[in-house]
Amino acid sequence: MTNPADLSPEHMALAALRHEIDLLDDEILALFQRRLSIAARVGKAKDAPAGPHVKLRPDREKAVLERLLKQAAAENHEAVESLWRQIVGWGLARQGRMQVQVWSPIEPTRAFDGARLRFGDAAEMRAVRDPQAALKWAAEGHGVAVLAINTEDAWWTGLRREWTGLSVFDGFGGDIPTALAVGKIDPAALPGGRRVLVDVGGDAGDGSGIRRRGLATHHGWTLSLTDAPLNVGGIEGCVGSIG
Numbered sequence: 001m002t003n004p005a006d007l008s009p010e011h012m013a014l015a016a017l018r019h020e021i022d023l024l025d026d027e028i029l030a031l032f033q034r035r036l037s038i039a040a041r042v043g044k045a046k047d048a049p050a051g052p053h054v055k056l057r058p059d060r061e062k063a064v065l066e067r068l069l070k071q072a073a074a075e076n077h078e079a080v081e082s083l084w085r086q087i088v089g090w091g092l093a094r095q096g097r098m099q100v101q102v103w104s105p106i107e108p109t110r111a112f113d114g115a116r117l118r119f120g121d122a123a124e125m126r127a128v129r130d131p132q133a134a135l136k137w138a139a140e141g142h143g144v145a146v147l148a149i150n151t152e153d154a155w156w157t158g159l160r161r162e163w164t165g166l167s168v169f170d171g172f173g174g175d176i177p178t179a180l181a182v183g184k185i186d187p188a189a190l191p192g193g194r195r196v197l198v199d200v201g202g203d204a205g206d207g208s209g210i211r212r213r214g215l216a217t218h219h220g221w222t223l224s225l226t227d228a229p230l231n232v233g234g235i236e237g238c239v240g241s242i243g
């Protein structure tokens, strides 16, 4: 072993800092493990609606993140968000591992990376070839689907027709999403904020007075976003919200 008397002041300072990090790691580990066991208890206490629903609560996750980001220094926002996505993802995994099916034929890595950032390493993610099969699987409550918005398959029209039990609960790819996350989520647990609409006609001249930002169209159907505070399943065609 090196004699402490042989260490330069720089070495001593470095050793002291590393010791401080070790002590902090001990505290963080103890707190993280406590948090995981509480998340498991929340899972048991949750009163989910009848039938299989995923345990994910987008509204709660959003509140957790927003509360912390308000306190965090601006230069740490990105680090805090990415770390807490992991923390929350592992908390959710204590209630059952999250399964995610990703369909994104044009830019496969883009949707996959967005989903990984959103759900963390705890999620079991799989790229799939068939968006309709992914919707059916999600409607059965097995997990969530992350589906790209592109012209190859206007899967989103199905949210008004066969998949009314599914809701959009997040969007990836920037301010204008290029992929949407869909799942059998308790409607009370949707994140609020921007609503996702699927309707016939859309933007112009339907007289509803709702301001929309169009994302895609298909045979008269329109997929759009609005700030209007609509409820899922209403006549306006609200199919979820992306916060």
Ligand SMILES: C=C(O[C@@H]1C=C(C(=O)O)C=C[C@H]1O)C(=O)O
Pocket: 038, 039, 042, 043, 055, 056, 057, 058, 060, 061, 064, 087, 088, 089, 090, 091, 092, 095
């Ligand atoms: C712990 C819960 O379950 C999940 C895990 C969360 C967390 O770890 O903070 C938050 C929301 C849920 O997706 C909860 O619903 O509060």
